[in-house]
Amino acid sequence: MIFGKKQQETRERTMIEARAKINLTLDVTGKREDGYHLVEMVMQSVDLHDDVRVTVVRGEKKPRGIVLSCSLPFLPTDERNLAYRAAELFYKETGTTLETCEIFIEKRIPIAAGLAGGSTDAAAVLRALNQLHDTGLSRDRLCEIGLKLGADVPYCLRGGTMLAEGIGEKLTQLADMPHCYVVLCKPPFAVSTREVYQEIDSVPLTQRPDTEGMKQALENGDYQGVCGRLMNVMETVTATKRHQIGEIRAVLRENGADATLMSGSGPTVYGLFSDRNAADAAATVLARRFSETFLTETVQ
Known part of the structure; x- marks a missing residue:
């Protein structure tokens, strides 16, 4: 009698530094018919960052889907969290099979602070899953996906010194800000x-x-x-x-x-x-x- 081989469980992990941003300028230039405001702003990355650790588990007997945890116990760990929604959207947009995706966020960026803390965590999840699943999505494609989550996510995927226009999704690389x-x-x-x-x-x-x-x-x-x-x-x-x-x-x-x-x-x-x-x-x-x-x- 021949028995099939038991599938070996594998775990692949990566950690992304999700950096905060500051606005050097922020102007509101108009409003679209759908209610979204048009902006023109210069943004800059700073070294304050969350650590976003993403682990993909394959071959589990009982796949668990997306499992999010955080160093701050009061933060939601379900669909109310932008990082969770980023993982959901990644699997939907790419058609990649979801078994178990574990996400842990070590929070350092203050919450609801004007520093893009939620957006940068979501961007980190997209980058991590693109790497772990070897989907080969370009940065532009990741930005297209990220925009569905929030206007700051495309910037957080790129970082550095950028001009953002439209609702924040039109990005132009600027000369590096002098270090300070x-x-x-x-x-x-x-x-x-x-x-x-x-x-x-x-x-x-x-x-x-x-x-x-x-x-x-x-x-x-x-x-x-x-x-x-x-x-x-x-x-x-x-x-x-x-x-x-x-x-x-x-x-x-x-x-x-x-x-x-x-x-x-x-x-x-x-x-x-x-x-x-x-x-x-x-x-x-x-x-x-x-x-x-x-x-x-x-x-x-």
């Missing part, structure tokens, strides 16, 4: 991006970013020129309701920041520093009041 240190400080509250976008329609925007000037400063490697052109129209909405945003900016300036700005829809505020010691000192001062304070640096 970045102090990030998130006050103890969250901000709803959707609510900020809804409110910005009724706010007169008297000041707008000099996007062309920012692009030229980057092209020239002009750090001071970059610092002088930081601008985010969403701060008009968020900072008027949350006085701590202005307070954090003031502390950063008082402690040697070359420039300060709120990132994304907030509430995280950052300061740019050319001097590491000054950045470290500023982070120390802020950390006494705000636990989610980080010293990091720009990366490409």
Whole structure:
């Protein structure tokens, strides 16, 4: 009598550093008929990152589908989590057979902070699964898939210094931002991006970013020129309701920041520093009041 061989269980794993982003500029230029706002923004990767570990298990007796876990126990680990949805969408779009996909996220990027924490985790899952399943999807194709998850996901798949237009999906590589240190400080509250976008329609925007000037400063490697052109129209909405945003900016300036700005829809505020010691000192001062304070640096 001949018996079939028992299928051998195999496990393949990879780990992706999912980096946060900051906005050097953010302008809202219009609104589409479907309600999505049109933006023009310059974004920059920083070294603060989540670790996203993805394991593909084949040959299990009882495949378990997508299994997500996280170092923060209060975060959802089902379809409410963008990283979970990224895995679901990857398997749907590629037709790859799903047996068991284990995802573990070591969170460091603050939640609902204007730093693309959820988007960058989703981008990391797409990159990891493309690698583990050897599907050979191009970066452009991954970005097409990522856009279905959120407007920031394509940027997070590329990273570096980028101009984003449209709803955030039209990306243009810019000259690398001159290296500097970045102090990030998130006050103890969250901000709803959707609510900020809804409110910005009724706010007169008297000041707008000099996007062309920012692009030229980057092209020239002009750090001071970059610092002088930081601008985010969403701060008009968020900072008027949350006085701590202005307070954090003031502390950063008082402690040697070359420039300060709120990132994304907030509430995280950052300061740019050319001097590491000054950045470290500023982070120390802020950390006494705000636990989610980080010293990091720009990366490409």
